[in-house]
Amino acid sequence: xxxxxxxxxxxxxxxxxxxxxxxxxxxxxxxxxxxxxxxxxxxxxxxxxxxxxxxxxxxxxxxxxxxxxxxxxxxxxxxxxxxxxxxxxxxxxxxxxxxxxxxxxxxxxxxxxxxxxxxxxxxxxxxxxxxxxxxxxxxxxxxxxxxxxxxxxxxxxxxxxxxxxxxxxxxxxxxxxxxxxxxxxxxxxxxxxxxxxxxxxxxxxxxxxxxxxxxxxxxxxxxxxxxxxxxxxxxxxxxxxxxxxxxxxxxxxxxxxxxxxxxxxxxxxxxxxxxxxxxxxxxxxxxxxxxxxxxxxxxxxxxxxxxxxxxxxxxxxxxxxxxxxxxxxxxxxxxxxxxxxxxxxxxxxxxxxxxxxxxxxxxxxxxxxxxxxxxxxxxxxxxxxxxxxxxxxxxxxxxxxxxxxxxxxxxxxxxxxxxxxxxxxxxxxxxxxxxxxxxxxxxxxxxxxxxxx
Amino acid sequence: xxxxxxxxxxxxxxxxxxxxxxxxxxxxxxxxxxxxxxxxxxxxxxxxxxxxxxxxxxxxxxxxxxxxxxxxxxxxxxxxxxxxxxxxxxxxxxxxxxxxxxxxxxxxxxxxxxxxxxxxxxxxxxxxxxxxxxxxxxxxxxxxxxxxxxxxxxxxxxxxxxxxxxxxxxxxxxxxxxxxxxxxxxxxxxxxxxxxxxxxxxxxxxxxxxxxxxxxxxxxxxxxxxxxxxxxxxxxxxxxxxxxxxxxxxxxxxxxxxxxxxxxxxxxxxxxxxxxxxxxxxxxxxxxxxxxxxxxxxxxxxxxxxxxxxxxxxxxxxxxxxxxxxxxxxxxxxxxxxxxxxxxxxxxxxxxxxxxxxxxxxxxxxxxxxxxxxxxxxxxxxxxxxxxxxxxxxxxxxxxx
Numbered sequence: 001x002x003x004x005x006x007x008x009x010x011x012x013x014x015x016x017x018x019x020x021x022x023x024x025x026x027x028x029x030x031x032x033x034x035x036x037x038x039x040x041x042x043x044x045x046x047x048x049x050x051x052x053x054x055x056x057x058x059x060x061x062x063x064x065x066x067x068x069x070x071x072x073x074x075x076x077x078x079x080x081x082x083x084x085x086x087x088x089x090x091x092x093x094x095x096x097x098x099x100x101x102x103x104x105x106x107x108x109x110x111x112x113x114x115x116x117x118x119x120x121x122x123x124x125x126x127x128x129x130x131x132x133x134x135x136x137x138x139x140x141x142x143x144x145x146x147x148x149x150x151x152x153x154x155x156x157x158x159x160x161x162x163x164x165x166x167x168x169x170x171x172x173x174x175x176x177x178x179x180x181x182x183x184x185x186x187x188x189x190x191x192x193x194x195x196x197x198x199x200x201x202x203x204x205x206x207x208x209x210x211x212x213x214x215x216x217x218x219x220x221x222x223x224x225x226x227x228x229x230x231x232x233x234x235x236x237x238x239x240x241x242x243x244x245x246x247x248x249x250x251x252x253x254x255x256x257x258x259x260x261x262x263x264x265x266x267x268x269x270x271x272x273x274x275x276x277x278x279x280x281x282x283x284x285x286x287x288x289x290x291x292x293x294x295x296x297x298x299x300x301x302x303x304x305x306x307x308x309x310x311x312x313x314x315x316x317x318x319x320x321x322x323x324x325x326x327x328x329x330x331x332x333x334x335x336x337x338x339x340x341x342x343x344x345x346x347x348x349x350x351x352x353x354x355x356x357x358x359x360x361x362x363x364x365x366x367x368x369x370x371x372x373x374x375x376x377x378x379x380x381x382x383x384x385x386x387x388x389x390x391x392x393x394x395x396x397x398x399x400x401x402x403x404x405x406x407x408x409x410x411x412x413x414x415x416x417x418x419x420x421x422x423x424x425x426x427x428x429x430x431x432x433x434x435x436x437x438x439x440x441x442x443x444x445x446x447x448x449x450x451x452x453x
Numbered sequence: 454x455x456x457x458x459x460x461x462x463x464x465x466x467x468x469x470x471x472x473x474x475x476x477x478x479x480x481x482x483x484x485x486x487x488x489x490x491x492x493x494x495x496x497x498x499x500x501x502x503x504x505x506x507x508x509x510x511x512x513x514x515x516x517x518x519x520x521x522x523x524x525x526x527x528x529x530x531x532x533x534x535x536x537x538x539x540x541x542x543x544x545x546x547x548x549x550x551x552x553x554x555x556x557x558x559x560x561x562x563x564x565x566x567x568x569x570x571x572x573x574x575x576x577x578x579x580x581x582x583x584x585x586x587x588x589x590x591x592x593x594x595x596x597x598x599x600x601x602x603x604x605x606x607x608x609x610x611x612x613x614x615x616x617x618x619x620x621x622x623x624x625x626x627x628x629x630x631x632x633x634x635x636x637x638x639x640x641x642x643x644x645x646x647x648x649x650x651x652x653x654x655x656x657x658x659x660x661x662x663x664x665x666x667x668x669x670x671x672x673x674x675x676x677x678x679x680x681x682x683x684x685x686x687x688x689x690x691x692x693x694x695x696x697x698x699x700x701x702x703x704x705x706x707x708x709x710x711x712x713x714x715x716x717x718x719x720x721x722x723x724x725x726x727x728x729x730x731x732x733x734x735x736x737x738x739x740x741x742x743x744x745x746x747x748x749x750x751x752x753x754x755x756x757x758x759x760x761x762x763x764x765x766x767x768x769x770x771x772x773x774x775x776x777x778x779x780x781x782x783x784x785x786x787x788x789x790x791x792x793x794x795x796x797x798x799x800x801x802x803x804x805x806x807x808x809x810x811x812x813x814x815x816x817x818x819x820x821x822x823x824x825x826x827x828x829x830x831x832x833x834x835x836x837x838x839x840x841x842x843x844x845x846x847x848x849x850x851x852x853x854x
Contacts, residue, residue: 033578040577047579275485279492289834290827291791297809298827301819305506306499386595393798400598407605418606426594426602433593 061086061416062423076414087420088412095406099425102242102397108155108234112245115152118145119252127439129446142256148222153241153249157232158223162188181229189216238316242397244428246316250323250388250398255381257324262331267361269332270339280332287329292387295322300394319391327384334376338369371447378440382433389429399425503820510817518816519544525811527802529718540812547804548829554724554803555790561729562789563782566736573741584737591734597795599731604723604799614710625704631717635702641691645698648691655683720801724793732789739785743778744770776848780841787834794830804829 022028034044065086067076074080076088092099101109122141125131159176160168161184167173174180193212200208223229241249268280287295299322300315307313342365350360370377392401403421406412507514519541526536531549534542572584591599609628611618617625617632625632663674692698704714747770755765794805809826813819 029578033576036576040575040580043575043577043580047577047583050583273481273485275489279488285835285838286831289831289838291794291805291830293794293797293805294809294823294827294830297813298823301813302823305503305820308502308505382593389595389597390795392597393795400595400601404601404605415610418609422598422602422606426598429595429598430590430593434589437593 061419073412073414073417076412076416078415085414085416087423088414088416089420091406091412091414091417091420092424094412095402095409095421098243098406099399099402100244102245102402103240104236104242104245105240108236111152111155111233111236115149116248118148118152119248129443142259144218146253146256149249151226151228151232153236153245154238155233155235157230158228160184162191178229185220185223192216238314241316243402244399246391246396246401247385247388247398249316250320250391251381251385253320254323254327254384254388257320258327258331258384261324261328262335263366265328265332266335266339269336284329284332287326288333292323292326292390293393295326296390296394298322315394316396319394319396323384323388323391326387327380330380330383331377334373334380335369337376338371338373339365341372342368374447375440375444378436378443382436382440385432385436386429399428507820512817514818514820516821518818518821521816523812523815525815527807529721529802540816543812544804544808544825547802547807550802550807551790551793551796551804554721554728554793554796554801555786557725558728558732558789558793559786561725562732562736562785565729565733566785567740569733569737570740570744573737574744588734588737591731592738596727596731596792597798600723600727600795600799603727604719608719608723615706617706617711623701623703625711628719629710629716630719631722632704632711632714633717634704635713635715636699637702639697639700641695641698644691644695645688648687652683652685652687655687656680659683718801720796720799723799724796724801724803728789728792731792732785735785735788736782739781740774740778743774743781746777747773780845783837783841787837790833791830 021031023032035041063086065084066089067081067085067087068089070076070088070090071094075090076085078085097106097109101112104112119141122137122145126134126137126141131137158181159173160181163184164173164176164181193209193216196212197209226232265280265284268276269284271277271280296319299318303318303321304312346364346368347360350364355363388398389400391398392404397405403425407418407421520539522537523540523543524536527534527543527546529550530546531553532542532546534546569584569587572580573588575581575584611626611628614625614627614629617627619625623634659676659680663676666672666674702713704711751769751773752765755769756762760768793803796803797806797810800806805826809822813822816822
C-alpha cells in the first residue's frame with residue numbers, strides 16, 4: 001500500500017448471484033408448503049392419491065352416474081340404465097314427504113311449514129348481532145314461539161285461561177264455552193296487569209304495564225286467529241309426527257328448555273347454600289355421567305312408573321323431558337364456566353352498591369357470563385342436535401328413523417338406495433351442524449375482537 | 454398490670470352453622486330447609502307412585518330376577534354362555550362386551566386422533582387440509598348416523614361369502630362379517646411368552662441404565678442395537694429352541710360358508726369402526742389444542758439449547774402439552790365408552806343392548822334394570838373424573854411450586 005500503487009479496483013463485473021428461491025406466488029407456495037422435503041413430497045403424493053380415491057367415486061356416485069327420474073326401483077337398476085348406477089335420486093323424491101314430515105296428514109302439512117317459517121323468521125334476526133331489539137326478539141322466540149308452535153303442530157283448543165286451570169286443579173272446573181273463555185281471559189289479563197302495575201309502576205313508570213297490555217293483546221290476537229277459544233286446529237297425534245319435523249321439535253325444545261334448567265343448576269352449583277350446592281352438583285354429575293340413551297330409556301320406561309297411575313304423558317313429551325334435563329346438565333357446566341370467568345370485582349362492586357343477590361345475578365353476573373359462553377352453548381346445541389337421532393331407539397321416527405323406515409320399502413330396494421338415503425340425510429345433518437359451528441366461531445371472534453390488535 | 458388472656462371463642466357453634474347454612478344467615482337456612490322438605494316430598498311421592506304402579510302391573514320389585522334363566526342367545530360372548538344361564542350372567546357378558554368394544558375403540562381412536570392432529574399441524578398444506586376436512590366431516594355428523602351407515606350401507610353391501618373380499622389371502626370380508634385366522638397355541642407358546650416378557654424387561658432395564666449414566670456422568674451410551682436384539686432375538690431364539698408358538702388356523706371356503714378361523718360378527722366390525730373414527734376427530738382437536746397451547750418461546754428456547762426439532766417436540770413440547778391434553782382426552786375416552794351403548798341400534802350385544810334391551814323387555818323390571826345400567830356407567834365416569842381431578846390438583850401443585 002505504501003509504494004504508491006493504487007488500491008485494487010475491480011475492472012470486470014462480478015457475475016450476479018442466483019436470485020433467492022421464490023417463496024411467494026404459486027411456485028413458491030408449492031415449493032415451501034408442498035414439496036419442501038422428501039418426506040413432505042411423499043406425504044403430498046399420498047394425499048393426492050387419497051383425495052382421488054375419495055372424491056372421484058363420490059362425484060361419480062352423486063352426479064355423473066346418478067339416476068334423476070323414475071317412479072320405482074326398476075329405474076335405478078343397472079340392467080335398465082345400462083351402466084353402473086350411482087345415486088338413486090327418485091327414491092329421495094318419492095320419500096321426501098316422509099323424511100320431512102313423517103306421517104303428518106298431507107292436508108295439514110301447511111301447519112308444519114308455517115311453524116318452520118315462523119321459527120326461521122324469529123331466529124334469523126336473533127343471530128345477527130347488528131339487528132336491534134334482542135330482548136323482545138328473544139322473548140318471542142324462547143317464550144311465545146313454543147306455545148304457538150305447540151298449538152300449530154298439535155292442534156286443539158283451550159278450555160279456559162288461568163282461572164279455569166286453577167279451578168280445575170281444585171276440582172271445581174266449569175263447562176267450557178267461548179263466552180266463559182273470554183271472561184276468564186279478561187279477568188286473567190286484569191289481574192296480571194294490575195300485579196305488574198303494583199310491583200313496577202312506582203319505580204319504572206308505565207312501560208312495564210304497557211308491555212303487559214301489549215302482550216295480552218297479542219295473545220288475544222293469536223288465540224282469535226287460531227280459533228283456540230273454540231276447537232282450534234284439527235288435532236294431530238304426535239305418533240303421526242316424524243322426519244325432520246321431529247328432529248327439529250326435539251332439538252329446539254331441548255335448546256329452549258335446557259337454558260333455564262342450565263342457568264338454575266349453574267347458579268345452584270355456585271351458590272353458597274350447602275344443600276342447594278350439593279343437590280345441584282349431584283344432579284349435574286348424574287346426568288353427565290350416564291349415556292343419553294339410558295336417559296331416554298329412563299324417560300320411556302321409568303318416568304311413567306313415577307307418576308300417579310291415572311296420569312299418562314305422550315311418548316314424545318317423555319323424550320323431550322329426558323333430553324331437556326340431559327342438555328340442561330351439560331349447559332349448566334358451560335354456564336358455570338362463564339360465571340366463574342366474570343371477574344370478582346364485578347360482584348364486589350355490585351355488593352358495594354347495595355344490590356341484592358338476585359339483582360347482582362340478574363343484572364351483573366348473568367349478562368356477562370352468558371355473553372362469554374355463547375360459543376360453548378352453541379357447541380352443546382350442536383351435540384344436542386346430533387343426539388336427537390337417538391330417539392329412534394325408543395321408536396320415535398326422527399329424520400334418521402324415517403330414513404330407516406323408508407329403506408324397508410321393497411318398491412325401492414336397489415343396491416344404491418341405502419347410499420342415496422345416507423347421502424341425503426347426511427347432508428342435512430352436516431349442513432345444520434357445520435352452520436352452527438361456523439356461527440359459534442363467528443361469535444367467538446366477535447367477543448374476542450378487543451383482544452386482538 | 455397484665456391483662457388476662459381471653460379465652461378463644463367457641464369455634465364449634467360457628468363451624469356447625471357454617472356447615473349447615475354456609476353464610477346465608479337464618480333466612481337462607483329456612484329456605485334451605487324448605488328445599489329439603491320439597492325434595493323429600495317429591496321422593497316420597499315417587500316411591501309411593503312407583504309402588505302402586507308396580508303393584509297394578511303385578512311386577513314384584515327386587516333383584517330376584519337376576520337368578521332366573523335368561524333363555525335367549527347372545528351372538529358374541531367372551532365367556533361361556535348358553536341360553537339356560539341366568540340374567541346375572543347376561544349382565545356380565547354384556548359388560549365384558551362393552552369393555553371389549555370400548556378398549557378397541559379407544560386404542561384405534563387414540564392412534565387415528567394423534568395422527569390426524571399431527572397432520573393438521575404439519576407444514577404440508579395439503580396434508581393439513583385433508584386432516585381438517587376429516588375432522589369437519591366426521592364431527593358434524595351424528596354418531597348414530599355413522600354407525601348405521603357403516604353397518605347398513607357399507608357392511609350390508611358386501612358380497613356373499615362365496616365372493617368375499619380377500620385381505621391378503623388370510624382375512625375375508627363378506628356380508629356375514631369378517632373371517633380372520635384363528636391363533637391356536639402350540640407347545641412353544643409358553644416359552645415364547647416368557648421370552649417376549651424377558652425381552653421387554655431387559656430392554657427397559659437397559660434404557661433405564663443408559664439414562665442414569667447420561668444424567669449422572671453425561672455419557673451417551675448407544676443401547677438401541679442391544680434393545681433390538683433383546684426384543685426380537687429372544688423370541689426368535691425361543692421359536693428356534695421350542696418350536697412355533699402359534700398355529701394359524703386359516704379360514705377357507707367350503708360350500709357356502711367359511712370353515713376354520715374366527716368369525717367376527719359385522720356388528721363388531723361396524724361399532725368399533727364408527728366409534729373410533731368419530732372419537733378420533735374429537736381427540737384430534739383436543740391434541741391439536743394441547744400442542745398449540747405450549748408457548749412458542751418454549752420451542753425457541755429448546756432450539757437455542759441446540760436440540761433438534763424432534764428433540765424439542767419430544768422433550769419440551771409434548772410433556773407440557775400432555776398436561777393440557779390428558780383431562781379432555783380421558784373425557785373423550787369416557788364419551789366413547791358411553792357412546793358404545795348405541796350398539797343397541799345395530800344389535801351388538803353390549804351391556805345396554807342385552808341388559809336394558811332384551812332383559813328389560815323380557816322381565817319388565819324397568820326400575821331395577823335401568824338403575825343398574827345407569828349405575829354402571831355412572832360409577833365408571835365418577836371414578837374417571839375423580840382420578841382426573843386428583844391428577845389436575847397434582848399438576849396445579851407442581852406448577853405452583
